Amino acid sequence: MFCNEIRSCPGAYHYPGFxxxxxxxxxxxxxxxxIQQAPLFVSYxxxxxxxxxxxxxxxxxxxxxxxxxxxxxxxxxxPETLLAWPAIPSPLLEIWDxxxxxxxxxxxxxxxxxDLEAKMALHQDRDEIDLSAPILSLSLGFDCRxxxxxxxxxxxxxxxxxxxxxxxxxxxxxxxxFHGVDRILPTIxxxxxxxLGDLGVRVNLTLRRVS
Ligand code: MD6
Ligand code: FE
Numbered sequence: 001m002f003c004n005e006i007r008s009c010p011g012a013y014h015y016p017g018f019x020x021x022x023x024x025x026x027x028x029x030x031x032x033x034x035i036q037q038a039p040l041f042v043s044y045x046x047x048x049x050x051x052x053x054x055x056x057x058x059x060x061x062x063x064x065x066x067x068x069x070x071x072x073x074x075x076x077x078x079p080e081t082l083l084a085w086p087a088i089p090s091p092l093l094e095i096w097d098x099x100x101x102x103x104x105x106x107x108x109x110x111x112x113x114x115d116l117e118a119k120m121a122l123h124q125d126r127d128e129i130d131l132s133a134p135i136l137s138l139s140l141g142f143d144c145r146x147x148x149x150x151x152x153x154x155x156x157x158x159x160x161x162x163x164x165x166x167x168x169x170x171x172x173x174x175x176x177x178f179h180g181v182d183r184i185l186p187t188i189x190x191x192x193x194x195x196l197g198d199l200g201v202r203v204n205l206t207l208r209r210v211s
Pocket of ligand 1: 179
């Protein structure tokens with residue numbers, strides 16, 4: 001399989017088109033079922049309460065959320081239904097094994113759904129207790145301009161495009177790199193298959209170890 005190590009960020013590996021179209025369809029069907037069991041919700045920035053522009057849900061033993069009062073955290077139940085998160089579908093567990101070779105399965109899979117205007121501000125993923133485990137990201141739908149920097153917010157960054165079917169693994173030093181989604185590139189790339197396409201234009205899954 002073809003893979004680029006991102007120059008500005010050692011430990012970041014981009015696998016363009018890693019998911020074949022048929023796997024993308026299968027994963028999309030699983031995402032629809034997850035959203036039926038665990039509806040999309042909005043997270044809010046800690047302290048300010050500013051809503052995030054993506055809608056999200058999770059699968060796995062733990063799920064990520066944020067609200068004004070308690071901020072970023074992992075929880076074992078959906079904040080609105082109070083039900084346990086659905087299980088991580090087996091194709092995603094297999095992709096995790098193939099791309100990370102990490103000896104333990106992911107504990108959380110965050111599902112972020114973007115509309116045309118949604119973005120993701122520059123951030124580090126550091127709410128996990130175990131920051132030595134890799135993070136695996138999978139993208140479906142429209143392209144986006146993804147920004148990857150260094151371990152400090154003001155370190156130089158570079159951008160590249162994440163397209164449908166792309167995988168990105170952040171491990172080692174890259175695990176703590178700042179990153180974000182500058183914008184969706186609506187003129188390029190595949191639309192999400194129905195009925196996901198009625199909900200948004202891009203899905204990003206991030207699979208992580210937490211504990
Ligand atoms: C996104 N991705 O692609 C947002 N986090 O929509 C992330 O925030 C991310 O791609 C950790 C590792 C890889 C990622
Ligand atoms: Fe992230």
